[in-house]
Amino acid sequence: QVQLQESGPGLVKPSQTLSLTCTVSGGSISSAEKYWSWIRQHPGKGLEWIGYTYYRGRSYYSPPLKSRVNISVDTSKNQFSLELSSVTAADTAVYYCAGYDSSGYEVDCWGQGTLVTVSS
């Protein structure tokens, strides 16, 4: 059973880049045949998909965030990462790393989530 754990700063200053890492355990990130994803939840709001990437292929990003987002995979560390540039207070949210089934149609593993606050 694949398990995911987010890590990264809980506080980021406006205009800076938010960087989070997700460590995958219980399986190899390159053999799991999954799409690796980031999803967030603003305080009191619903789930918002940020994007996902296949370890050796294409990446897909939410259209409103596409210009600011990069999701990458580091197979040597069994990790994948999120970079979100030019953040504002509107990017304050709980960020979840997640893994989609190889079909790309369901999220079958989730991290516990990490709160990131954007504030000076």
Next chain:
Amino acid sequence: QSVLTQPPSVSAAPGQKVTISCSGSSSNIGNNYVSWYQHLPGAAPKLLLYDWNKRPSGIPDRFSGSKSGTSATLDITGLQTGDEADYYCGTWDSGLSAWVFGGGTKLTVL
């Protein structure tokens, strides 16, 4: 405004049945598989159903799903207080080339 429309809230008594709808379009629900997620406060979301109506291991058969045209439905029977949570539908949107979630439905078990 979410691409997929869910009722903000539903409620029912313990032991009863509740239905949560998820309405979309031909670019998402109409032509792609839908999955459903349960999100308990303070926990990570959990996959409830995939491919419209398939249950992952460990999900009781009280949870079931269906599709009609461009809408999907989650049914929960034999409601328990532990079912109180937010429920989300999700699918791929071929027009946006992006995954989309519904706005979420808060279930209250009275």
